[in-house]
Amino acid sequence: MVAIAKQQEMVEAASISDAGLNAAEETSAEELAVKVDNITISFRSYKERPTTLKESFLRFLKTGKVKYYDTFNALTDVSFEVKRGEVFGIIGSNGAGKSTLLRTIAGVLPPKKGELTVNGKVDSLIQLGAGFDGELNAIENIYLNGSLHKLSRSFIKSRVPEILKFAELEDFATTPIKYYSSGMSARLGFAVAVDREPDILIVDEVLAVGDERFKKKCDKVFQRLLDQKKTIIIVSHSLSQMQEMADKILLLSKGRVVFLGDPKEAIEKYRDDSYQTALS
């Protein structure tokens, strides 16, 4: 019952901004792409982390303490829903918990508390070069990445030319990707992720390294995904881009949800907040 009540709240929150939408209409289960329910993620912060057994043991002898960390919450009671076919933006200052949230949705970080429901295949582009092996070349990495997503060999094989073409890396296909520029790795990562046609695509800042031409290409792909009712969750510091793209924006501050709704309003609020914290 609590869940339903929360859902109601969310819909109401959304209705304030999305004047065009019918507020009374409840989002049905099929319409939901991601549901984050009261999620808390905590990290350990070490003043000086003992990284070896020897060190930990010596410290234990000296001080009699085993625990050497404080926990802090990177995310506190975060709840929201993302509908299918939506571009969902997340903004917030550094350390607000944006990347943590993305990694949680991608299933990499297990939440300490709360529940996460994800309907469909998720693909994420969180860090540059993550999910790749720097020693391998582009083709080998496409195979590696595909196999980690449980794709069959023959399927991957049929997709390789397409991916290389999209990433514009045909000429560098046999170069180990550790020699790639950041733009090249970003292109490869994006091409690989998009090619799998995920139901939910998670994009962190990575696209910022691409040039204008590639960004245009990405926009086209985004549009295609959206036409297929796929969902895009995006984090960016480029507020203008966010305002242009996002249907809805979540504003995070210190791991808490500050605002959720209309992009324009969210951005204004974010500017206000950062302005004030900068002054104080």
Added chain:
Amino acid sequence: MFYFPRLIIDFFGNIFRYREYLKQSVARDLRRRYKRSVLGYVWSMLNPLLMMTVLAVVFSNIMQRTAEDYAVFLFCGMLPFSYFASTSMGCLGTIRSNAKIIDQVAVPKYIFPLSLGMSGLVDFALSFVPLLGVMLATGRHIDVTVLAIPLVILPLFFVTMGVALIVAVSNVFFEDTQHLVEVVFKALYFLCPILYSRDLLPLWLQKWVVLNPLFCLIEFMRDLVYHARLPDLEVYLINLGGSFLVLLIGLWVFKQADKKFVYFL
């Protein structure tokens, strides 16, 4: 109640689901190791072969009463142990070295140690070539019992994976566990009947060695290849169960630590 069966079912299910990754990863491993084709293979065989020669020369006089054709006797014991030890040591850093993947893709993390365990099996199989060579050279009779070797590989794989998973976990939390593991394996080397055989031990001890799954595995191998006889079925089944238990413990430890990995990498 269904926790442990689930662990096992998931484990084998994931081997199947990630078969493409495992296949690729094993192939990559082998390619890396045997890159200079023939020479690569020769080098990797030369190491155990030389080691064995040294040991055989040193010990064949001392241990004369233990066994004839001491080199073959020794080799049979060394093969399973070196598979066990080198795989477990190899798995030490696997979680760390795959941190980039773990950070981005939600995969069951034991597929990384698992792929090493599998590529190790290929090495293991290849190292029978020099063993057969030594047997031919010493004029030792090769019996059909060698065909039963795959039956020993199964429990060997279980034990090795169980220990490898624990070792891999330890290294995520502490960077220096390598030294500890090395010492333990050194000790284990002498606790296993590699240089000696079971009947050289005092009687009271002979009963207890069964508790060491590796001990029996080495004896099985020796039974099949050296003594040309099948191991006792009862002992084999107990050992299979024990090996499975080791795997289960490894999986359990891994599962407990699994969720914490992300915070340590």
